Amino acid sequence: MAKGQTLYKRAKEIIPGGTQLLSKRPEMFLPEQWPAYYSRAKGCEVWDLDGVHYYDMSLMGVGANVLGYAYEPVDQVAKEAIDCGGMCTLNAPEEVELAELLLELHPWADMVRYAKAGGESMSLAVRVARAYSRKDVVLVCGYHGWHDWYLAANLVKGDPLAGVHLRGLDPAGVPRDLAGSNLIFHYNRLDEFKALMEEHRNQIAAVVMEPIRNDPPQDGFLTEIRRLTAEAGIPLVFDEISSGFRLCCGGSHLKLGVEPDLAVFAKAMTNGYPVAAVIGKKEIMTAAEDTFISSTFWTERIALAAAVKSIQEYREHHVDEHLNRMGKRVQEGWKVQADAAELRLEIGGIYPMSHFAFENPQALACKTYFTQEMMGRGYLAYTGFYASLAHTEEIVEDYLSACGDVFQQIAALLKKGDPVCDFVKGPICHSGFQRLN
Numbered sequence: 001m002a003k004g005q006t007l008y009k010r011a012k013e014i015i016p017g018g019t020q021l022l023s024k025r026p027e028m029f030l031p032e033q034w035p036a037y038y039s040r041a042k043g044c045e046v047w048d049l050d051g052v053h054y055y056d057m058s059l060m061g062v063g064a065n066v067l068g069y070a071y072e073p074v075d076q077v078a079k080e081a082i083d084c085g086g087m088c089t090l091n092a093p094e095e096v097e098l099a100e101l102l103l104e105l106h107p108w109a110d111m112v113r114y115a116k117a118g119g120e121s122m123s124l125a126v127r128v129a130r131a132y133s134r135k136d137v138v139l140v141c142g143y144h145g146w147h148d149w150y151l152a153a154n155l156v157k158g159d160p161l162a163g164v165h166l167r168g169l170d171p172a173g174v175p176r177d178l179a180g181s182n183l184i185f186h187y188n189r190l191d192e193f194k195a196l197m198e199e200h201r202n203q204i205a206a207v208v209m210e211p212i213r214n215d216p217p218q219d220g221f222l223t224e225i226r227r228l229t230a231e232a233g234i235p236l237v238f239d240e241i242s243s244g245f246r247l248c249c250g251g252s253h254l255k256l257g258v259e260p261d262l263a264v265f266a267k268a269m270t271n272g273y274p275v276a277a278v279i280g281k282k283e284i285m286t287a288a289e290d291t292f293i294s295s296t297f298w299t300e301r302i303a304l305a306a307a308v309k310s311i312q313e314y315r316e317h318h319v320d321e322h323l324n325r326m327g328k329r330v331q332e333g334w335k336v337q338a339d340a341a342e343l344r345l346e347i348g349g350i351y352p353m354s355h356f357a358f359e360n361p362q363a364l365a366c367k368t369y370f371t372q373e374m375m376g377r378g379y380l381a382y383t384g385f386y387a388s389l390a391h392t393e394e395i396v397e398d399y400l401s402a403c404g405d406v407f408q409q410i411a412a413l414l415k416k417g418d419p420v421c422d423f424v425k426g427p428i429c430h431s432g433f434q435r436l437n
Helices: 003-014 072-084 094-105 118-133 148-155 190-203 221-232 282-290 301-317 319-341 363-376 393-416
Strands: 038-042 045-048 053-056 111-115 137-141 182-184 204-209 236-239 262-265 276-280 345-348 353-358 384-386
Touching: 072 301, 094 111, 094 276, 094 301, 111 118, 111 282, 118 137, 118 148, 118 204, 118 236, 118 262, 118 276, 118 282, 137 148, 137 190, 148 182, 190 204, 190 221, 204 221, 221 236, 276 282, 301 319, 319 345, 319 353, 319 393, 353 363, 363 393
Parallel strands: 137 182, 137 204, 204 236, 236 262
Antiparallel strands: 038 045, 045 053, 111 276, 262 276, 345 353, 353 384
C-alpha cells in the first residue's frame, strides 16, 4: 500500500471522517487508491508521500490556489510578514490596506470585516444581516458551509440541500428549534423565490445566494431579486467564496451587473492563505457593533499580507482572462474527445470551475474509473477542473489527450456491456456525504 493510503488508514482511526474537509476525502475521488497526502506542490504539480509526480487537473486546493501552488511573489510577502511577527498585541496595518483594496474594487461597499474561512465568514454575514433587520428567516440559494444557520435547512422533511450541493447532509447536532429559519430556493427559479417572499415577507432577515456557480443567471433572475429585496428593505448577501476573483478581479457580481448589500470572499482571494472578508454597505455593516463578533486569529497578519499581494498579482497579470481561456479550452476539449469516443457527457460550469458528468447508468463507476486511469497517466483528475494561472496551454493539451484515451476505454467497456466497476481496483467513489467511521 502506498504511504498516503497507509497514513490515511491511520487517520480514519483517530480523526472523525478522516480529513478536515469533505472535498479532500479520498473516497470522493478514488477509494483506497487516491494518494491522500502530498509532500510538496508547485505551480499545478504535486508530489505524493512516495515522491510520485502528478499534474493537478482537479480542484487546485479546492479552489484556493488561483495563482498556483507555492506562488513565489505571494509566499515571499507572507515570509516577510512572519519575520515581522505574525501576531501581536497591536493590529496589523494590512487590515486597513486590504480593506482599502477591496473597497476600491467594489465601489458600492463602504466597510469590511475579516474572518479566516468561508463557512465562518458566511455565518458572520448572516449574523450581521439579522442584527440589522432584527428578523430571523433567511432565504437561501446555493452552498454556504457547515454552520447551524445553513444546515438548519435540512431539519424539515426531505433533503432540501440535496438539490443545491450534496445529498445526505444530516443536521445532527443542529438545534431543532432552528427548523424553518432557513428556507431554500433553487437557482434560476424566480417563481420559488417570489413564493417564499410572499409567504414570509415580514420575517425575512436576508436573502443569501451565490450570484453564479454552475449556470449563468437567466434574464431577470438576479435583477428581479435585487429589485424585490431593495423594495422590501431586505439585505441581499452574495456568497463570492467560490465565484469571486475568477470571472474578474473581484466579485463575479461586477461582471453580472447586480450589486448586493453584503458580499463574502474567502479562498479564491488569497491563493491558499486563510483569510475571508465580508464587505458591505455602512448602514448594514455597522450592525456588527450591535452583536458580539470577535476572534483572535482574525487579526493574524500573514494571511492579510498574502491576500493584498494576491489581489495585486490578479490585477497585474489579468489572471481572470487566463482562467477563463483555460477553462473554455478544457470544456471544448472534453466535448471533442467525448464525441470522438461516442461517449455522452453533460458539460457545464463557469469556465474557471468546469465540470462534466457521464450520462449513462454506470456514471459513478465511470467517474471512478476515469480518475483511476488518469492517475496512472500522471494526473490528479476527476470530473471537475479548476483553472489556475499555473495551467499552461501545453499542460492542458496533454491532459485533454489523456482524457481522450480514457474516454475511448470507457466507451469500449460500455459498448461491450461490461460492468465498469469490474475494472476499478477498489470501491466506487462516494457521491455525497457518507459516514466513514
